[in-house]
């Protein structure tokens with residue numbers, strides 16, 4: 404387990420040498436135990452990193468000289484859903500902080516800061532490495548928008564509208580659980596971790612983009628806290644009121660119903676992945692969370708899970 | 719044709735029934751929309767926030783059977799509204815999905831999960847009706 408304590412304690416320099424599989428193992432190691440919100444907040448204070456410390460100079464060389472046009476297109480296409488996804492999860496999170504215990508609110512302040520930092524990470528990557536034009540964060544987002552799939556609005560528009568719903572009553576337990584299912588279980592626990600595995604494995608195997616690798620691996624370690632918070636929240640909510648399990652189910656039914664629409668072909672093969680492998684990766688990510696947290700699914704949702712389609716975005 | 723008039727509403731009804739042109743996106747996307755639309759029965763009210771005027775589209779079994787302009791959307795299943803700036807952006811070719819993501823268009827009333835079960839059908843219908851040539 405030395406690798407996992409390395410994951411927990413590395414600074415940015417050390418993160419560069421971590422393997423994404425160890426970081427994913429670190430996400431799941433604590434899911435059975437589920438640390439409390441104060442423990443997660445303390446961990447945040449130790450693990451916080453400075454996004455302006457990342458050095459993209461080798462990435463610029465790799466991007467221009469090492470990678471093929473096909474690889475660049477695939478990479479931009481897959482990362483655009485994350486660039487916009489980070490922004491979306493950042494701006495939709497403050498409303499969730501308005502409810503819950505004081506410990507939850509304190510922890511939430513750290514996740515809001517994480518998501519803002521992740522947005523800056525992608526802003527820097529698109530600006531400095533990909534060379535997207537724009538003076539402001541919004542202008543760079545607008546420049547990368549054409550690469551975002553039409554189906555992005557499914558899960559991320561849903562989150563925006565659920566945040567609006569929550570704003571009407573931030574303490575409504577059912578609305579919080581529905582929102583938490585979309586945000587922590589699906590967007591973070593399934594979509595984000597899958598894209599991290601795909602793009603980081605590519606960087607590591609090809610030896611490309613060390614700045615991106617470092618920042619995105621650090622982002623993945625932050626994701627461990629986010630997913631553990633989220634699963635703790637869902638588990639505690641259902642333990643307190645078992646009827647809330649139905650809210651998780653209803654939300655999953657909607658998410659899985661909209662998952663089947665694919666509007667663009669994803670050039671996964673140029674990053675070394677087949678659609679079938681991505682499907683299996685997503686299903687595994689979902690199962691690991693559900694099993695560890697003890698969320699049982701009725702047969703109709705199990706059928707929908709078995710038919711999950713590759714979907715590349717995250718936050 | 720003027721925006722948010724009975725004449726425009728009728729053109730909007732025809733446009734959503736015809737659907738948008740299907741180029742540029744994978745067939746699986748349009749197949750999903752066809753399935754979402756099959757048998758769809760619900761009423762959407764799409765409003766301009768400043769004027770409080772709504773276009774009410776009534777879907778019956780996958781066909782838009784009626785379109786009307788009203789200031790009272792209370793009978794609609796889903797009431798959405800956007801500011802004039804968002805409507806202008808959409809009519810100038812702005813992306814309807816983006817209007818949802820950035821909450822330029824908001825769901826004021828109605829079940830969020832039920833609304834999202836047909837989200838791409840909704841987004842493409844919005845695209846079809848905002849592409850109609852109109853003046854203010």
Ligand SMILES: [Fe+2]
Nearest residue numbers: 591626629718
């Ligand atoms: Fe996150």
Ligand SMILES: [Fe+2]
Nearest residue numbers: 489518521718
């Ligand atoms: Fe994030």
